[in-house]
Amino acid sequence: MNNRYISVCKEEVGKRLDVFLMEKCTDFSRSRIQGLIKQGRVKISGKKVKANYRVKDGDKILMEVPPPEDININPEDIPLDILYEDVDIIIINKPAGMVVHPAAGHYSGTLVNALLFHCKDLSGIGGKLRPGIVHRLDKDTSGILVAAKNDIAHLSLSGQLKERTIKREYYALVHGRISENYGTIDAPIGRHPRERKKMAVTEGKVRKAVTHFEVLERFSKHAFLKLILETGRTHQIRVHLSYIGHPVLGDNVYGPRKNKLDISHQALHAGVLGFIHPRKGEYMEFSAPLSESFKEIIILLDNNIFP
Numbered sequence: 377m378n379n380r381y382i383s384v385c386k387e388e389v390g391k392r393l394d395v396f397l398m399e400k401c402t403d404f405s406r407s408r409i410q411g412l413i414k415q416g417r418v419k420i421s422g423k424k425v426k427a428n429y430r431v432k433d434g435d436k437i438l439m440e441v442p443p444p445e446d447i448n449i450n451p452e453d454i455p456l457d458i459l460y461e462d463v464d465i466i467i468i469n470k471p472a473g474m475v476v477h478p479a480a481g482h483y484s485g486t487l488v489n490a491l492l493f494h495c496k497d498l499s500g501i502g503g504k505l506r507p508g509i510v511h512r513l514d515k516d517t518s519g520i521l522v523a524a525k526n527d528i529a530h531l532s533l534s535g536q537l538k539e540r541t542i543k544r545e546y547y548a549l550v551h552g553r554i555s556e557n558y559g560t561i562d563a564p565i566g567r568h569p570r571e572r573k574k575m576a577v578t579e580g581k582v583r584k585a586v587t588h589f590e591v592l593e594r595f596s597k598h599a600f601l602k603l604i605l606e607t608g609r610t611h612q613i614r615v616h617l618s619y620i621g622h623p624v625l626g627d628n629v630y631g632p633r634k635n636k637l638d639i640s641h642q643a644l645h646a647g648v649l650g651f652i653h654p655r656k657g658e659y660m661e662f663s664a665p666l667s668e669s670f671k672e673i674i675i676l677l678d679n680n681i682f683p
Contacts, residue, residue: 508524544604
């Protein structure tokens with residue numbers, strides 16, 4: 377059992393218990409927290425409480441979090457577009473629509489399932505559900521990512537991510553014509569205050585997030601951008617572009633609710649990845665071309681066919 381002990385300070389008095397815990401435990405959704413409360417796994421002074429309990433100054437809250445279910449992740453013979461591979465790393469061009477690692481509702485058909493079949497020596501640092509995974513791409517984002525085949529490589533790459541020395545270059549098609557040729561979006565990102573599965577530019581418990589962009593081409597109602605990540609927050613590019621009023625085409629989470637565009641995935645592609653090789657100590661850079669479906673969207677925009 378993974379127990380969490382949380383105290384209430386004066387500034388937090390009067391908040392609903394579920395809201396208070398949601399703010400304190402940002403890695404949990406509101407429904408997950410409410411489920412734990414209903415199961416009697418949230419207690420104050422040893423007594424079970426309800427979700428609408430108003431927290432008091434000095435309350436000592438115990439939240440009992442049961443261990444995750446023992447899930448077997450099986451190797452699967454799924455074709456991979458391998459751009460480079462050696463004894464330490466493997467570089468993949470991930471197609472849009474592929475989930476990177478197993479999670480609720482996706483325990484097969486993921487990149488991890490495919491890597492387990494292809495590689496017999498993935499790093500174990502990412503845990504049972506994320507072996508070898510150093511960073512991730514959203515399901516509907518295509519492009520390049522690196523996986524580590526041993527723990528030394530994993531630690532090296534994770535350290536470079538933390539130090540922000542890894543080069544990550546993306547390409548996106550967005551709604552609207554951005555007037556500036558270049559720009560920087562410096563806006564902190566945290567969990568959405570109401571929709572816990574979403575991220576947002578917000579206040580409170582946030583992390584610094586910086587995205588640089590360059591307009592490569594303008595269409596009548598859209599633009600083609602190159603984006604460089606200075607930081608790497610969850611959904612960062614999608615959240616930042618939506619924040620400035622230019623959401624990614626096909627993004628049904630952060631873009632327009634009513635989307636007339638008949639696209640099977642969001643038009644976001646991880647095109648370039650550069651880092652110091654964990655063993656060789658040399659800078660290496662890899663690129664993944666735009667998918668054919670992405671190119672087809674550009675052709676439609678070029679011919680002003682899109683609404």
